[in-house]
Every structure is written in C-alpha cells, then in structure tokens.
Amino acid sequence: MAGQPKTELRKEQILRAAERIFARKGFHDATISDVSREARVSDATIYEYFSSKEELLFSIPGQTTRRHREETETILEFLPRAADRIHCIIKRYFWFYDQNPDHASVSMLILKQNRKFIEMPAYQDVKEMSRLVLRVIEEGVAKGEFRKNIDPYLVRASILGTIEHLVIRKILLGKPDKLEELADPLADLILQGVLARDTEKVLNVRLTLDSPDKAVKETVSVSTSSRNQG
Amino acid sequence: MAGQPKTELRKEQILRAAERIFARKGFHDATISDVSREARVSDATIYEYFSSKEELLFSIPGQTTRRHREETETILEFLPRAADRIHCIIKRYFWFYDQNPDHASVSMLILKQNRKFIEMPAYQDVKEMSRLVLRVIEEGVAKGEFRKNIDPYLVRASILGTIEHLVIRKILLGKPDKLEELADPLADLILQGVLARDTEKVLNVRLTLDSPDKAVKETVSVSTSSRNQG
Amino acid sequence: MAGQPKTELRKEQILRAAERIFARKGFHDATISDVSREARVSDATIYEYFSSKEELLFSIPGQTTRRHREETETILEFLPRAADRIHCIIKRYFWFYDQNPDHASVSMLILKQNRKFIEMPAYQDVKEMSRLVLRVIEEGVAKGEFRKNIDPYLVRASILGTIEHLVIRKILLGKPDKLEELADPLADLILQGVLARDTEKVLNVRLTLDSPDKAVKETVSVSTSSRNQG
Amino acid sequence: MAGQPKTELRKEQILRAAERIFARKGFHDATISDVSREARVSDATIYEYFSSKEELLFSIPGQTTRRHREETETILEFLPRAADRIHCIIKRYFWFYDQNPDHASVSMLILKQNRKFIEMPAYQDVKEMSRLVLRVIEEGVAKGEFRKNIDPYLVRASILGTIEHLVIRKILLGKPDKLEELADPLADLILQGVLARDTEKVLNVRLTLDSPDKAVKETVSVSTSSRNQG
DNA sequence: CATGAATGAGTGTTCATTCAT
DNA sequence: TATGAATGAACACTCATTCAT
Numbered sequence: 016m017a018g019q020p021k022t023e024l025r026k027e028q029i030l031r032a033a034e035r036i037f038a039r040k041g042f043h044d045a046t047i048s049d050v051s052r053e054a055r056v057s058d059a060t061i062y063e064y065f066s067s068k069e070e071l072l073f074s075i076p077g078q079t080t081r082r083h084r085e086e087t088e089t090i091l092e093f094l095p096r097a098a099d100r101i102h103c104i105i106k107r108y109f110w111f112y113d114q115n116p117d118h119a120s121v122s123m124l125i126l127k128q129n130r131k132f133i134e135m136p137a138y139q140d141v142k143e144m145s146r147l148v149l150r151v152i153e154e155g156v157a158k159g160e161f162r163k164n165i166d167p168y169l170v171r172a173s174i175l176g177t178i179e180h181l182v183i184r185k186i187l188l189g190k191p192d193k194l195e196e197l198a199d200p201l202a203d204l205i206l207q208g209v210l211a212r213d214t215e216k217v218l219n220v221r222l223t224l225d226s227p228d229k230a231v232k233e234t235v236s237v238s239t240s241s242r243n244q245g
Numbered sequence: 246m247a248g249q250p251k252t253e254l255r256k257e258q259i260l261r262a263a264e265r266i267f268a269r270k271g272f273h274d275a276t277i278s279d280v281s282r283e284a285r286v287s288d289a290t291i292y293e294y295f296s297s298k299e300e301l302l303f304s305i306p307g308q309t310t311r312r313h314r315e316e317t318e319t320i321l322e323f324l325p326r327a328a329d330r331i332h333c334i335i336k337r338y339f340w341f342y343d344q345n346p347d348h349a350s351v352s353m354l355i356l357k358q359n360r361k362f363i364e365m366p367a368y369q370d371v372k373e374m375s376r377l378v379l380r381v382i383e384e385g386v387a388k389g390e391f392r393k394n395i396d397p398y399l400v401r402a403s404i405l406g407t408i409e410h411l412v413i414r415k416i417l418l419g420k421p422d423k424l425e426e427l428a429d430p431l432a433d434l435i436l437q438g439v440l441a442r443d444t445e446k447v448l449n450v451r452l453t454l455d456s457p458d459k460a461v462k463e464t465v466s467v468s469t470s471s472r473n474q475g
Numbered sequence: 476m477a478g479q480p481k482t483e484l485r486k487e488q489i490l491r492a493a494e495r496i497f498a499r500k501g502f503h504d505a506t507i508s509d510v511s512r513e514a515r516v517s518d519a520t521i522y523e524y525f526s527s528k529e530e531l532l533f534s535i536p537g538q539t540t541r542r543h544r545e546e547t548e549t550i551l552e553f554l555p556r557a558a559d560r561i562h563c564i565i566k567r568y569f570w571f572y573d574q575n576p577d578h579a580s581v582s583m584l585i586l587k588q589n590r591k592f593i594e595m596p597a598y599q600d601v602k603e604m605s606r607l608v609l610r611v612i613e614e615g616v617a618k619g620e621f622r623k624n625i626d627p628y629l630v631r632a633s634i635l636g637t638i639e640h641l642v643i644r645k646i647l648l649g650k651p652d653k654l655e656e657l658a659d660p661l662a663d664l665i666l667q668g669v670l671a672r673d674t675e676k677v678l679n680v681r682l683t684l685d686s687p688d689k690a691v692k693e694t695v696s697v698s699t700s701s702r703n704q705g
Numbered sequence: 706m707a708g709q710p711k712t713e714l715r716k717e718q719i720l721r722a723a724e725r726i727f728a729r730k731g732f733h734d735a736t737i738s739d740v741s742r743e744a745r746v747s748d749a750t751i752y753e754y755f756s757s758k759e760e761l762l763f764s765i766p767g768q769t770t771r772r773h774r775e776e777t778e779t780i781l782e783f784l785p786r787a788a789d790r791i792h793c794i795i796k797r798y799f800w801f802y803d804q805n806p807d808h809a810s811v812s813m814l815i816l817k818q819n820r821k822f823i824e825m826p827a828y829q830d831v832k833e834m835s836r837l838v839l840r841v842i843e844e845g846v847a848k849g850e851f852r853k854n855i856d857p858y859l860v861r862a863s864i865l866g867t868i869e870h871l872v873i874r875k876i877l878l879g880k881p882d883k884l885e886e887l888a889d890p891l892a893d894l895i896l897q898g899v900l901a902r903d904t905e906k907v908l909n910v911r912l913t914l915d916s917p918d919k920a921v922k923e924t925v926s927v928s929t930s931s932r933n934q935g
Numbered sequence: 936c937a938t939g940a941a942t943g944a945g946t947g948t949t950c951a952t953t954c955a956t
Numbered sequence: 957t958a959t960g961a962a963t964g965a966a967c968a969c970t971c972a973t974t975c976a977t
Contacts, residue, residue: 633894
C-alpha cells in the first residue's frame, strides 16, 4: 500500500478526467481545456504528464485493461472446463463494461477503430486478452470438449463481436441496463454451436436387445441446452 | 435508364469522393479540401450540395445501404427456410462489405459509433436492416425451425456483432482477404446454436443392462448438424 | 405615361427589393441572394443590371432623392419668406422619411457614413439638397429676415443634424410614430434662434397719429439675441 | 499610479489598435489580422480577451465614454445657470471628439447606427449622457431660464443632432479643423431659441413723440413666440 | 511542480461574382 | 434576357501546444 508518488496520483487524476470527458464528448469534440477543467489542473499541467492529446487518449486504457486481463487469467486457472472458461470470460467482460461505462465508451467508440491505437503498446493488452480467448477455445477443441471442425478464430470473433455489439448498443441506446444478465444466455448460445456432444451423433437411439423375453425400446429425452447441467 | 439530372451526378461524384477520403483518413483528419480535390470540384461546390461537412458524412450511406436492404429482402422471399435466410443474410453482408470497402470503413469506423448519426434519417435504413434480421429469427422460432428458448435479440446481436467484428478486423488488419468465405462457417456456427433438432432432446444415453456379463454401451453417430442436409 | 421599357421595370424591381432588404438587414448582413429572392429574380440577373453589390446599394437613392429635391424646390418658389421656406423644408423632410422608411434606413444607417458614397454621382443629389437649404438661409439673411450674425453653415447643420438625429432615433427606437408632427416645433425652435427680431414683431410698428400734418412711421431695432449680453 | 495588471494593459492595447483600425477601414473591411498586426499580438491573442470581433467593437467606447460623461457631470455642478451648462456640454462634446478622432469615427460611423449596439451594456453610457442633456434642459425650464413652451426632447435632439452632424462632416470631409470653435456659435444659436427673454413676453416699446401738446407713451405688448403670428 | 499567457497553424464556411447555355 | 452552376478569395475563429516565470 505504499502511497504512490504524488506525481502518479496527479497522472491518474488527469487520466480519469480525460476518460470521463472523452466518454461524454468524444475525442475530437473534447478539448484539453475540458479535461484540465475536469481534472482541476491547468492545461499546461496536462502536458507535464502527457506529451500530446493523443498520448493522453492512448494512456487511458492502461492499467484497467491489464488488470481485467490478469484477473481473468487468474480465475480461469481454477476452471478446468473450456465451457466454463468461455462462460467466465463473457461474464467478466460484461461485468467489466458495466462497472466502467466511461472506459467502455472510450474503448468501444474511440479506440477500437483507431488506426494508430492498434500500433501502440497499450493495444497489446487488448491483443493479449483476445489471444487468451482464442487459447481457451483451442484448448477446448484439443481436449475434445469443443467440436473439432469449428474455426477457433471465428468462434472468438463471434464471442468478442457479440459482446462489442451489445456494449456499443448499451452506450448509444442505453439498454439493456445490465449487460451482465446477458452473459448466461450468450454463453449458452455460443456453446451450443461449439460443444462437442455425443448426443450430437446419437439420434433416436433404438436399442434392441437379444434378451428374448424382454424387448427393450427406449427413448430417453434429456434437456441439454444449459451448460449448467452435468 | 434516362440519365440522372446532371446535378444528381455531381452529388454522387462528391459523395463517392468523400467516401474514399473519409475511409482513408477518417472524418476529422480529412478536410473539405481533400474531398473537393478528390472530386475535382471546388470547396464551395461541395457546400452547394451539402450544408456542412457533417451532413456530407451522413449522406454517404444513402442509397447504398437502402439498396442492400431492398435486394436482400427480395431474395429472402424466395427462401422459405429461416436457416437459409440467415445464411443468405450473412453471405450478403460479407459480400456487400467486400464489394464496398470504402463504405465499410465509413460505416464501421466512423458512423456506427457516432451519436448524432443514429438520430439522422439515414440511420433508418440501418435500423430497417437490423429489424429484418430480427424478423427472420422470430419467424424461424415461430415456425419451429429454431429453438423456442432462444432470445432473438441476442441471436441478432450475435450475427451482426460477429459480422461487424470481422469487417472491422479486415479493415484494420487487412485479413482475411475475402470475408465472404466466412459466411458458411459463420452461418453454421450460429445455426448450430439456434436450430431445433430432435437430437437435441436425446442425450448422453447410457444404458446399463443388468446382464452381468455384457455391458452394452452404444453410441450411434448420425450427422444432423449441417443446414444443407435434408 | 409611356410605359417604361421592360428593362427599366426590372431594374426598379430589383432596386426596391434591395432597399427593403438592406433596410432590414443592413448592407453587409444582407446577401445578393436575399435581394434576388425578394425581387424574384436570380442572383445572376442582378448582375445584368448592376455591376456589383455596392453599385446596387449606391443606386438605391437615385430618383427618390432627386424627386424629393425637385419637388421641394418647386414648392419653395411659391414661398417668398425664408421662414416659411425653412418650415417647408423641415416638413417635407419629415414627411419624406415618414413615407419612405426603407429609404430612410438605407440613407441614414448605411449611406450617410459611407466614405465611398460621398464620392459617387448619386451623392450629388444629397449635396444639392443640402445646398438648397444653405441658400435659403443665406437668402433669409440677405433679405434681413434672418439675423446678420448667424453662421448659415451652422444653421444648416442644425436643421439637417436635428432631422437626421430624429430620423435615426425613429428607425432604431421606433418613436415617434409620426416625425411630421415634429416639423412645426422644430421650425419654431430653429427660427427662434435665427429670425431677426424684437424687431421682428415689435418692429414694423406703424403708428398713425392724429397729427394731420405729421405721419410718423418708426422702426425701432433692438438687439436682443446674444446670450452673452446682459 | 500603481500600474494596471499586465492583462489590463494588453486589453487596452488591443482596444486602441482596434479603434484605430476600425476608424480607418470600417468594421467590415477591417480584419482581425489588421487589428492584431496593429496591436502587435497574434490573432489568437485577441480572442483571449474578446470573444468575437463584434464584442471587440462594442468594447471600444468603454471607459472613454464613461469618463467623458463623468467629468462633464462634475463640471456642470459648478455651473448654476442652465445656459452655461448647455454651453459647457456642447463645448466638451466638440473638444472630446476633437481629441479622440478615432473614437469619433467608431462612434459616429459604426456604432451609432448599429442595431445590436443599442442593446449592449456599453450603450448605457451613451444613454446616460443623453439623459444628462435632457435633465439640464428640463431644469432650465423649471428654473424659468428657458421658455416654458419648448419641447426638451426636441431641444436635446437639436443639440445632439447638430453636434453629430458636424462631427460626421468633419470625419468625412475633414473640415472644420477645430470643431471646438463651433461651440460658442452653436450654443448661441440653440440658446437663442430656448432662452426666456423679457422681450419674449413684452416688448416695452416706449415711443416718445415730439408732438408738443400731446405726449404719447405707448406700450405695445405682442406675443412673439409663434412664428405663425404676424 | 504548476501555470498564465501567448500563438502558429489550420479549417469550415460564406458569398460576391462569373459564364456557358 | 435570364439563370443554374461553379468557384476564388477571404476570414473569423479554434485549439493543441509552448515557455517564461
């Protein structure tokens, strides 16, 4: 808990102000003065900490994104099954964006489509997170949990794309109120298309046994959709 | 085929130039002079046709989007099965963005996250297209083709979100070269999670017979997943 | 009443439109398009009749001013006394501006302080009118109607300045409703300071005494005018 | 004389530059660059002190006008007679415009006929000065110094109008060189029409005839004010 | 470390004016 | 004669950025 050097606090203060302002007004419509006013420092002070408005923008994700990734990685270690991991990743994404709406706006509306940002070091964390998702999928396939014939890249695109779409929708249209509640149904939907199931191959199983006195004809119906079921 | 009035041609000429320029440089980094140079008209001429730089931007989707939607609607009428319709929609989206990369850039990188745009009349076409997708899903459910317990809004988010994610990825990273090739696998993936199947109900059938010397454990594999199969 | 050539009508139509527009919006805030719209012609047409926006402006007073001067001159010929002439001039000025409020605005708010206008031929009419006033005053002095020691230039400045002040006041503040009603009191005020008198009224005293052989006719002149005198 | 804060000096510097430039070129024909060049600052600096070109214009009269009014008021307190006060006001007006030719140009050619200016707070000082003149006239009437039947508003219009006319004339035509020299004659002229005089009421004409047997002593009373009377 | 003050560089927008038809 | 279409030339205004204090 060693107090951060005062200068780090200042930096953080500016960063959070910038996040709020950029989230509210967009990058180009926000001025350095807007940010400095929000941060209660002078314009010039911002330049003591960041070399340009753009660098300020690119510094916003910083720790937040890294922490999100690291904590997610930590949790995943406790989840042996790929399906649970996917579920966890989705849940945490929604939770993360619910908790950090300004970060969500900056990430989704400003940074995601910024050609320069994807060349910045800060983008690495986003990339890492994306790789993590891919790895989980590939491991799921390798372990036989997921179907062999899926394209892991496509599955990842599907997971991340859906999340992004919903987050942007929430930012722009304000609904739904809680993204997190979409985590279960989304995980179900995705896993439905991905899980390898014996079942998948077993249809209308009709078993006839040679037991002469007893002819057995069974059709067992079991609901399979929920990933929560054993 | 009567030629458009000359003034309409001029407008179109400016619009296409703006599309190219905005796609290449982004909205804020592009100047009206950039556009006018590309269109081979003067700055002032642009203002004869559009009242502001922003109105110029918002006018870009215009016909293109509408036509895409209308043609898609026409085709869908010939496809009775919801699964085929979903497949068609996905395919056409990819094809559309493949064919119109500048339009794709403007839509995905500039307009999609523009708070003002979603209040413009031009946004209606985007909305209509989105509603069309929803309707197809709902009809699929109504007809029993899709599972009853899916959330059509979520499925739509999944379809559109994945497409958007892939389009943006292509724009920023340049790959894959042909989005259209992702249409089949994506449709498969989505439908996998959506199609109602008998099979769905028959799962993990493990039969243990009391025949002490013979334990029977059978798995009968029948391919059912592909939407191309009867 | 030979009809004016069609082209003259067009010109007049544009001129009156310009007068209205300039009166309402001022010269710089009015555009050629404003004028052309009011005149129901195209921008280009205006340039068929006037070589520039400024020339259009300078052409507005034109006939109106000349006619005002000519008619005034005509009337003055019927008024032998300088006092009545001054009165007439003032009355006609007020009446003129009451009748032509747009002309008043253009003259008083735009042209009067325009450095270029006073070099234009159209300014001659204004100058002529001003000279007319001066002449009347000088004649009044020459005839002994007005005091010898007035400065005719100053008196003219007083007459025209007061009129202008009142006209501008009416334009900007809207009151009084009828300038013309100020004509009598203003003429009184001016003449009060100008008329040769005591004298004026006291003099020309004709006394007839009954003394048959002696008719006495006296004119006593008493200087009363200067405020510096005891 | 403790120096004004540096920033006030800067503001004054810009204001005086603007005054010179606007006086010389007019408001619309002068550019911000003209002003900034004259003030030896950058364009942007002007906008640090004034929010728009128009606000800059409206700020020019500022102190100058207020000071003129205040000083005049102070002096008037020492002049008990209304006539002297009027004389003083006229003299000071001329002196003021003689001393501040750029201010004169801006006031007379630009501001006086500006519809927006008369709604600005800065216009209040002009109004106050105008009220002061009116008050002096009314007091003159109340004290019996001026004729009862004058219209104070008209007299004020006459004073201010004549001054304005002469100032504008000097600005545009360059003559006379010294307005101040017109103060005495103008005051005479105005007061002539305003002062209550014995004569005004009674012309105590005393005629003595040499008729030996009959001494005739007549006093003829004639109302003299109205010019309509014989 | 913090900032008040200053500005260079840039840009969207306007509009009087032209000219081919 | 009349004008639709086009534009050159300007200009007010903004703002990220700098630097002396």
